[in-house]
Amino acid sequence: MNVITDNSDLFLTGFKNTGILFVISAFFALILGTIVAGMRVSPAPAMRAAGTVYVNFVRNTPLTLILAFFALGYPKLGLPSVDFLAAAAIGLSLYTATYVSEAIRSGINTVSVGQSEAARAIGLPFMQTLTLIVLPQAFRSVVPPLFSVFIALLKNTTVAAGFSVFEAGAIRAYLSERGEPLLPGLLWVALIFVVLVLGILTPLQRYLEKKWRVAR
C-alpha cells in the first residue's frame, strides 16, 4: 500500500501520459481505420490493393518493432524531429488503425445488401452510399469488436515505455531507481489496468452496445 501513496507522483504522471497516449492514438486510429476500411470496399482496384497491403503488412509486424522504428530509426532520417510521446502515438495509431479497419470492414459486411441496393436505386453515388447509409449502420454493429481493439490499444500503450515515454509501463524503471519494492509497485500498475479495463471500458462497451443496438 505504501508504494502507491509514497510514489503517487510517479503513478499520476505515468497514468496521465498513458491516458494522453490512449486518447490521441484512439482518435487517429479510428479516423485512419475508417478511411482504410472505406478504401478496401471502394470501386477503384488500386485503392483496394493499397488498403489490403497496408493492413496485411502492419498487422504482421510486431508493435515493438514499429515503435522501435519511430523512436530509434526515424530521428536518423533527417526529417523534422518529433518527441518520444508523439513518435509513440504515431506508431500506435498506425498499428491500431489496421485492427479498426478490419473491425469496420466486418461491420460493413453485416449491413444487409438491401440497404446499399436501395441507396443506389435512389441514385446515391458510392461515397454517399458509404457515408450516409452503410457506415452509420456498420458502426453500431461493431461496438464490441471496436472496444476490444481499443482495450488492446490501452494495454499496448505500455510498450511505449521501452522507447523513452514516461507512462504506466515505465513506472517500474523509476521505482527501481528510487529503491522501492518492485513487486507491489508492479501489482498496483496491473490492478489499475484491471480497473480501467474491467471497471470502465467494459461497462462503457455494454452501455453503448445497448444504446446503439439496431433492431433488425
Next chain:
Amino acid sequence: MSAVLFDVPGPKARTRNVYLNVVTVAIVVGAIAFIMFRFYESGQFTAKKWEIFTFPRVQETFLKAIGATLSAFAVAAVGSIVLGVLLAFGRLADTKWVRVPCYWFTELFRAVPLLILMMIMYYGLPSAGVKGITPFIAVVVGLILYNGSVLAEVFRAGIESLPKGQREAGLAIGMSKGQVLRSILLPQAVRSMLPVIIAQLVVIMKDTALGFLITYDEILKYANFLGSQGQYGSPVVPALMVAAVIYVGLCLVLSGVAKFTEYKMSSRVKVIKAKVGLTS
C-alpha cells in the same frame, strides 16, 4: 460482400475509376519514393551500413536470435493451448468452485497488459525473493498466461456454438460429462475455431518481440544491438528493416497456414461460425 456497394461501372464510372487508380498509385508511389529518398539522403543505403550483415558471425547470431524467437513462440503456443483448454473446461464445469475462479482468471489476465505481466515475472518476483527467473521464462510464462486466457474464451465460444444435440447424444449413450467434453465437443470446437486459434498464434509470434523490453535475446534485441555499432555507422534503420522482413515473413507463413486450413475446412465440412472478439 463488398462488391454490392457500387454498381457495375458504366463508361463514366470506368473513366472515373481510371483516374482514382492513377491518383492512388501516384500517392502510394510518391510516398514510398519520398521515404526511400529520405533513406537514401540520410545514407541508409550506403555499403558501410549494410556491411555488417555480410559477416558470417553476424548472420550466425541472427539465426540464433531467430531460433530464440521461435523457441519462445513454440513453448508459449503449446502452453497457451493447453492452458486454454483447461480453463475452458473449468469455465464449463458444473461446480461453482471451479467455474468462478476460472472465470476471474481469464478476465484478469486478459485485462493486464502483457508487458506488465512479463515485468512482474522478470523484475517483480526476483525482488520478492523468487530465484531462477530467466528472461526466457518470463517471456514464455507471460505469453502463456495471457494467450491461454484468450484461447480459453475461444474454445468456450466454440463449444457453446455447437448444437445442443451433440452433448445430449453423448450423454444418452452413457458417456460421462468429461468424456463428452473431451471426445465429442472439443474436437468439433477446435475444428470450427481453427482459423481464430491460428490467428491467435500469429499474435503470440508478434508478442515474443516484447521480450526485447525485458532483455530476452531475440530478433529485435539483436537488431537493436547491431544498430548501435558505431564503427559500422550505427545501422539502426537497416537492422530494423531486416528484423521487419523476418517478422513479416514468419507471420505471413503462419497466416498462410491459417488461410489454407480455413479453406480446407470450409470445403470439407460446414463450419459453425461463432463470433469471437480477437484481441492482440
